[in-house]
Amino acid sequence: MHEWALAEAILTSAKQIAEQEKLKEVTEVTIKVGELQQVEPPILRFALSQMKSDIFKSAKFRILKAKSTLKCRVCGTAWQFNFKKLDKATAEAIHFVPEVAHTYIKCPKCGSPDFEIVCGRGVWLQDIKGAK
Amino acid sequence: MHEWALAEAILTSAKQIAEQEKLKEVTEVTIKVGELQQVEPPILRFALSQMKSDIFKSAKFRILKAKSTLKCRVCGTAWQFNFKKLDKATAEAIHFVPEVAHTYIKCPKCGSPDFEIVCGRGVWLQDIKGAK
């Protein structure tokens, strides 16, 4: 349940945006979770539902999953990250700090750990809908 | 005339691409030069014309200028870089290595040197047209 900390970040950030946009009530928050970090939508949703208050009272949380694309800086190969291949401890380490992927994952073509996490890294706030 | 080295890079890179695309002749090369580096199109054009050979014999070089946008990572301010404000030595340093802008330029709002060069940094190869 370290997702609780991420959920709190989402609510804090969403609240700031809602205030900027002068929303009195937030009806929908769209969140994107990248596959690399393996955040489970049900866990995140539970955390969000436990913490939501005031302007979020009736808010729905849409959680979209984003595939994770890695791209090798040495040979240019792009590939989809398949976390099922990782052992449990490694998967958990990447779950906490996605950047440690550079310690465990190599380019499937040239073996380099020097790849870019093009997309699907962590948790993003994509959209907020509400009433003024 | 350090532009000569950049022109050589452009021709080398354009040639590689032309080979990949199996072009027998290149008719047009579109280049984008960012304002930050203050590369003068006439100088670059002259260097390109001096060096062009074989597949580039009848190539035209289109050189587009790109405004340089800097964005502060601390306060979020985005601004257009105005190199006319710089003294000659500073302008020349940035001309050679655009990143040293971080030594001389500060965010106009908060004074931080921690800004992103969003666009208009250096020299880019935008497009190649030719015949197979």
Added chain:
Amino acid sequence: MVDPRISVISHRLSGISRIIAVSSGKGGVGKSMVATTLALTLAKSGYRVGLFDIDFTSPSTHIILGAQNVQPKEEKGLVPPTVHGLEYMSLIYFVGDNPAPLRGADVSNALIELLTVTQWGTLDFLVIDMPPGIGDAILDLVRLIKRIEFLIVTTPSLLAFETVKKQVALLCELKMPIIGVVENMKMDKAKGITGETGKLGLVYLGEIPFDPQVEDAIGDVAKLLNTAVGKKIRQIADSVILAKKRAP
């Protein structure tokens, strides 16, 4: 798309009274040694202290502490384990002894992630052990933790001090508070930097002797606190405790 993490960081650090970055443009001047020993000394004096190693690609504090078989606990975030009295956080929990080849953007991202999810709780001091250089780590700390205070470590060598001067110039320009300068690995005959420090308008916090015994104390905290280095840092800790935050 908005990165939600940044917004929660100041809240996450809100239970911490003072955040001190042990820093130096130069590598190998003893940042990790000073940061670790300072944190241990403050903890021994009864303060609640955290130690955060953000030299992600070349961490040292876990070796100095002899930290082994510890892991953070997953509980509404990551709760750092207590190591020799310190709430201790490091990337080594996630990479072990393996290399962590991280580019600057990755260092930045990992730092933001750990600041987002680490539950430090209530602390009197959070001591941060920094990587050398003027790169992503220091720029992000300045950007994300406005109230951070810097403790600068140098050696008497011209090579170290010239580099430190640049870092000080940067911090001054950014109006960041500097507690003072520690002169580490001072040899008997070495010409000191007391005067130079004064010229920069900085507080000279004292010199730590070059002590060959320190090597044997790596991994043995009790021994470390009893070396000449440990004893000197006790005095420096007093200055740190008393230091008001001040812009240079």
Added chain:
Amino acid sequence: MVDPRISVISHRLSGISRIIAVSSGKGGVGKSMVATTLALTLAKSGYRVGLFDIDFTSPSTHIILGAQNVQPKEEKGLVPPTVHGLEYMSLIYFVGDNPAPLRGADVSNALIELLTVTQWGTLDFLVIDMPPGIGDAILDLVRLIKRIEFLIVTTPSLLAFETVKKQVALLCELKMPIIGVVENMKMDKAKGITGETGKLGLVYLGEIPFDPQVEDAIGDVAKLLNTAVGKKIRQIADSVILAKKRAP
């Protein structure tokens, strides 16, 4: 949009016989001292030698060389000035004594720019002085200069050697050639790392004594070459000259 610079780098380096990166995961172990003294020694032996300082945010080699009032010449690129017999390139030509707060992506870009425009001409050796850590600089060198050879510097300290081990693990995995390991700042009583180096399958190139005289020789090249450090590096230079490129 294609970055045209990458394509010309190997051509730009084609007149150079050997490219040697003096490297260490750890800061302050003497990379800059070894790189500078090695380059000077090779030049004194009659080789054509370049020295390239890529520790952009904390450069030291210009101070060791006492390089002053020199600038590259703009001529179909940038031609490095000759400093004490070395074709010498550093970011200090462009930033002077001012801080250069560069994030990793900026370090990477500046490195690529300088590799693109620097006209080294014909050289027997290009010695590269590296920043500490495992970040953008080393990853870019490995990516852009496939034939680069590494010379690893460490001290006898556990803190240095543990960090160096990680860097070696990375380089081995990347199949990069390592000339060998130099043990710097060896004190008389210190337990050496000869055995450990052997266990890693690396060549031990020798120990350089800790020599307090070195500080006085900073900025004075003739004096530097005459210190115990300078003399020892003369022997190490012979091993470097003889070393065949070898994957570890």
